[in-house]
Amino acid sequence: MDQLQETAEKIRTMEIRGAGRIAKAAAIAIRDYVRNLDAYTIQEFDYKVQKAAKTLVNTRPTAVSLPNAVWMSVKYSKKNVDGAREEIINNANQFIKQADDALDNIGNIGARRIQNGDVILTHCNSHAALSAITTAFEHGKNISVITTESRPRKQGLLNIKYLNDYGIPTTYIVDSAVRSCIKDVDKVIVGADAISVNGALVNKIGTSQLALSAHEARVNFLVAAETYKFSPRTIQGNLIEIEDRPIDEVMDPDKLKDLPHVNVKNPAFDVTPAEYIDLIVTDAGVIPPGMAYIIIKEYLGWELSDIG
Numbered sequence: 001m002d003q004l005q006e007t008a009e010k011i012r013t014m015e016i017r018g019a020g021r022i023a024k025a026a027a028i029a030i031r032d033y034v035r036n037l038d039a040y041t042i043q044e045f046d047y048k049v050q051k052a053a054k055t056l057v058n059t060r061p062t063a064v065s066l067p068n069a070v071w072m073s074v075k076y077s078k079k080n081v082d083g084a085r086e087e088i089i090n091n092a093n094q095f096i097k098q099a100d101d102a103l104d105n106i107g108n109i110g111a112r113r114i115q116n117g118d119v120i121l122t123h124c125n126s127h128a129a130l131s132a133i134t135t136a137f138e139h140g141k142n143i144s145v146i147t148t149e150s151r152p153r154k155q156g157l158l159n160i161k162y163l164n165d166y167g168i169p170t171t172y173i174v175d176s177a178v179r180s181c182i183k184d185v186d187k188v189i190v191g192a193d194a195i196s197v198n199g200a201l202v203n204k205i206g207t208s209q210l211a212l213s214a215h216e217a218r219v220n221f222l223v224a225a226e227t228y229k230f231s232p233r234t235i236q237g238n239l240i241e242i243e244d245r246p247i248d249e250v251m252d253p254d255k256l257k258d259l260p261h262v263n264v265k266n267p268a269f270d271v272t273p274a275e276y277i278d279l280i281v282t283d284a285g286v287i288p289p290g291m292a293y294i295i296i297k298e299y300l301g302w303e304l305s306d307i308g
């Protein structure tokens, strides 16, 4: 369990972050845990696997990719330990491959939506959104990017390093500069932590303000999201929990000592309603947000709506 606990801790502290990366890290952790798991009976095996799964799922509450990856990995039908072990290892390996392939597909499908000369605005650090952007560039499109800083964790710094390595001209702005820059933008492309059955997007805090600005300025707003980022539980009316992170990410708590009337909030994500989203680029193709249900039904299934 030590290695699995280590991965869980890295996800919790955001050493591993981004919805796709935490999902993949969790699938690897569960696979490696099950590979070496000692259990005499299938009941003991099941108890230990469920405990490990919950340890991973409970690290961060918002990105639905995490429970989807874990519950898709740990399902098995065999009634003996070795059979169940093999099934889980295969499921996890399949998920890991699916996640890698999905990023490539999103790159190719998303790149087709990007025109030569486009200025693209992105927020936070999303491998799915970056895959579409860098693939368009590799296809010879002359594009440039504006990235927000993405306070408080400044994931925009990861973007400028990544895009600079590709040689893509990139401008770094503070989050509050979005509305004043939106007139220079052709498309917004962001990633997703979760997409609900009604097509609403949950992504890094500030995404919904950005969507509002894009809507006002009639700039297309695209979301790049693997099918495993859709939330089956929202079919049953469950809400996606928004993670509140420690306030020391925002400011030094010592500064509050003499300010007894001041409270600091640090929600990590927000919700962008479907009406502000033009398209969702998934690995299965491009959909309008109103088709989110189809993705859940075809690619995730009802089974996950009970547990995931």
Ligand code: RUB
Pocket: 017, 018, 019, 020, 021, 063, 123, 124, 125, 126, 127, 128, 129, 153, 155, 190, 191, 192, 193, 203, 204, 268
């Ligand atoms: C990351 C974030 C990203 C999505 C999508 O938040 O909001 O936009 O997770 O990323 P955090 P990807 O830094 O708090 O994890 O496309 O890489 O899965």
